[in-house]
Amino acid sequence: MEFNVSIEQFDGPLDLMLHLIKENKLDLMDLNLDVLAEQYIDYIHQMQEMHLEIASEYLTELAGLIEYKSRKLLPREKPELEDEYEEDQREKLVRRLLEYQQFKDASQTLRTQFDRRQKQYTRPQASMVESWMQIKSDGTIEPQSVYELLKAMDRVLKRHAILQPYETKVTIKELSVEERLEQVKARMKNETQAILFETLCEDCTSLHMIIVTFLAVLDLVHQNDLICYMDENEAIWIRKGAAL
Amino acid sequence: MKQKTIIEGLIFLAGEEGLTFEQICSALDHPVNDAVVEDLETLKKQYDDPDSGIELTEFSNRYKFITKEAIYPYGQRIFEHAKPASLSQAALETLAIVAYKQPITRVEIEEIRGVNCEVMLKKLQAQGLIEAKDRLDTVGKPLLYTVTDEFLDAFELNTLAELPELPQHDGEEDLFGNEEEE
Amino acid sequence: MKQKTIIEGLIFLAGEEGLTFEQICSALDHPVNDAVVEDLETLKKQYDDPDSGIELTEFSNRYKFITKEAIYPYGQRIFEHAKPASLSQAALETLAIVAYKQPITRVEIEEIRGVNCEVMLKKLQAQGLIEAKDRLDTVGKPLLYTVTDEFLDAFELNTLAELPELPQHDGEEDLFGNEEEE
Numbered sequence: 001m002e003f004n005v006s007i008e009q010f011d012g013p014l015d016l017m018l019h020l021i022k023e024n025k026l027d028l029m030d031l032n033l034d035v036l037a038e039q040y041i042d043y044i045h046q047m048q049e050m051h052l053e054i055a056s057e058y059l060t061e062l063a064g065l066i067e068y069k070s071r072k073l074l075p076r077e078k079p080e081l082e083d084e085y086e087e088d089q090r091e092k093l094v095r096r097l098l099e100y101q102q103f104k105d106a107s108q109t110l111r112t113q114f115d116r117r118q119k120q121y122t123r124p125q126a127s128m129v130e131s132w133m134q135i136k137s138d139g140t141i142e143p144q145s146v147y148e149l150l151k152a153m154d155r156v157l158k159r160h161a162i163l164q165p166y167e168t169k170v171t172i173k174e175l176s177v178e179e180r181l182e183q184v185k186a187r188m189k190n191e192t193q194a195i196l197f198e199t200l201c202e203d204c205t206s207l208h209m210i211i212v213t214f215l216a217v218l219d220l221v222h223q224n225d226l227i228c229y230m231d232e233n234e235a236i237w238i239r240k241g242a243a244l
Numbered sequence: 245m246k247q248k249t250i251i252e253g254l255i256f257l258a259g260e261e262g263l264t265f266e267q268i269c270s271a272l273d274h275p276v277n278d279a280v281v282e283d284l285e286t287l288k289k290q291y292d293d294p295d296s297g298i299e300l301t302e303f304s305n306r307y308k309f310i311t312k313e314a315i316y317p318y319g320q321r322i323f324e325h326a327k328p329a330s331l332s333q334a335a336l337e338t339l340a341i342v343a344y345k346q347p348i349t350r351v352e353i354e355e356i357r358g359v360n361c362e363v364m365l366k367k368l369q370a371q372g373l374i375e376a377k378d379r380l381d382t383v384g385k386p387l388l389y390t391v392t393d394e395f396l397d398a399f400e401l402n403t404l405a406e407l408p409e410l411p412q413h414d415g416e417e418d419l420f421g422n423e424e425e426e
Numbered sequence: 427m428k429q430k431t432i433i434e435g436l437i438f439l440a441g442e443e444g445l446t447f448e449q450i451c452s453a454l455d456h457p458v459n460d461a462v463v464e465d466l467e468t469l470k471k472q473y474d475d476p477d478s479g480i481e482l483t484e485f486s487n488r489y490k491f492i493t494k495e496a497i498y499p500y501g502q503r504i505f506e507h508a509k510p511a512s513l514s515q516a517a518l519e520t521l522a523i524v525a526y527k528q529p530i531t532r533v534e535i536e537e538i539r540g541v542n543c544e545v546m547l548k549k550l551q552a553q554g555l556i557e558a559k560d561r562l563d564t565v566g567k568p569l570l571y572t573v574t575d576e577f578l579d580a581f582e583l584n585t586l587a588e589l590p591e592l593p594q595h596d597g598e599e600d601l602f603g604n605e606e607e608e
Contacts, residue, residue, distance in 0.1 A: 012357055096356075110336055120301075121316070123441035128501070132501065132506050133506070156519050175448060203447070249476070257501045271503045295430065311435040314431075
């Protein structure tokens with residue numbers, strides 16, 4: 001028998017057993033423990049042959065199943081007792097598998113809810129609030145949870161990432177020259193006087209954006225939308241052109 | 245100023261922390277429970293409008309404003325870092341067990357999952373989704389794990405009573421009918 | 427979804443820092459300046475309604491939502507009576523930065539927190555939670571802050587190595603994505 005699923009894909013021995021039950025179309029309510037045990041033992045052996053690391057939990061269950069199998073192979077001296085053992089082992093395992101399956105199912109619902117909630121943004125508490133809070137002044141510190149510290153750091157990092165999108169390179173979709181061109185045109189349309197290139201760059205938050213602005217200005221000069229000149233201090237002045 | 249207006253502003257001020265019903269009442273001049281409930285309902289409806297990018301939610305008994313899910317892809321374009329966390333199958337299973345069975349000890353969780361959960365429990369604790377405040381009064385005094393308010397918020401729940409009933413597998417139905425392969 | 431709806435959601439999630447016109451445009455699908463300006467105007471008017479507790483402001487080229495000022499006194503009632511924390515959020519955040527990044531200068535802390543921390547650092551030093559024994563060997567020789575033994579006591583730690591691991595926010599590695607059970 002070939003097994004195509006690697007052990008890393010299972011969340012533990014019970015997960016693996018549920019998979020084997022499904023693969024072999026076994027009935028969980030009337031479980032054929034012989035088949036399951038055989039499959040499980042084969043599977044673990046195959047994984048071992050592939051030199052995959054097998055967590056101890058899998059081996060614990062393996063030991064139980066090997067014991068079950070070997071008992072069945074031994075000549076039976078007290079048939080009633082053995083039957084009882086077999087029934088107990090089976091019932092116990094089925095009960096565990098059913099309970100595990102329940103939580104596996106429940107976790108699917110939880111996943112849906114979690115994923116949806118993750119896609120909704122919140123915003124930090126207004127900074128005003130902090131100034132309203134009273135802070136204990138006697139200087140003594142009660143024992144604190146280290147997780148409060150972790151949460152605080154997490155908050156800081158999240159906020160840092162959100163509030164400084166430009167500084168964290170490639171965070172922002174870069175503005176294209178075409179888009180900037182339209183913005184500059186809109187801006188210059190109502191400008192009767194010449195303005196400094198720097199003024200045009202007031203909303204720039206990165207070097208990239210300044211370069212894009214410059215390229216847009218060059219384009220617009222070429223199209224006679226803008227007139228551009230440099231003064232004695234090498235400052236660049238821009239004025240509305242004939243075409244705008 | 246209308247009471248509804250004040251409530252709206254207050255919830256907004258509180259940001260991600262949100263406000264409980266009691267906190268809202270404590271800020272109002274002469275709060276009448278029914279009137280506050282009504283205002284909250286009106287606000288909820290108002291923001292439910294598909295033209296609104298924001299919604300008013302009540303998770304973990306706290307009212308807070310959050311953006312609608314449909315805003316997410318656009319938000320990502322500006323804030324690439326605001327990627328959502330994801331939880332592994334193992335993490336979700338462990339959380340499910342704690343949520344349905346709490347308070348519960350590590351050993352009990354491990355019995356159900358069939359694997360050692362020590363590292364996982366530490367991670368979930370660090371993530372603020374579970375906590376261990378009490379200990380079972382037995383040999384070894386093992387820690388008792390419960391889910392946190394943050395868990396409720398992360399899973400869109402107001403209280404644990406809102407958890408869907410555990411699926412029962414007592415015979416007839418196809419056990420793997422709803423199984424999803426990954 | 428309407429463009430106005432997206433703009434509303436984006437400005438909301440940007441918090442107090444707000445968004446520039448260009449940032450808003452960069453998130454939209456096919457932004458036309460005039461249409462975006464119009465949406466912003468409509469939103470402004472919509473929130474100008476005296477019944478709204480929130481307003482859309484434009485200050486130094488950034489759009490942001492804030493709570494109307496008339497609501498502040500009500501907010502103050504909630505938060506000044508809130509159980510006074512022995513360490514404020516700001517104090518915890520500053521401590522967290524020192525603990526995770528030490529030794530660290532004031533300027534570095536301020537870069538991370540985005541606000542001036544001079545007073546806070548003095549306060550924490552007075553409380554004995556941090557200290558500044560060394561100086562960085564660079565221009566100005568700034569002080570290097572580290573946490574104290576008292577800090578370790580307060581947080582029930584033996585060494586800083588016991589601090590819980592920080593979750594990843596760089597999107598490259600999901601927090602629980604590569605989970606391995608032990």
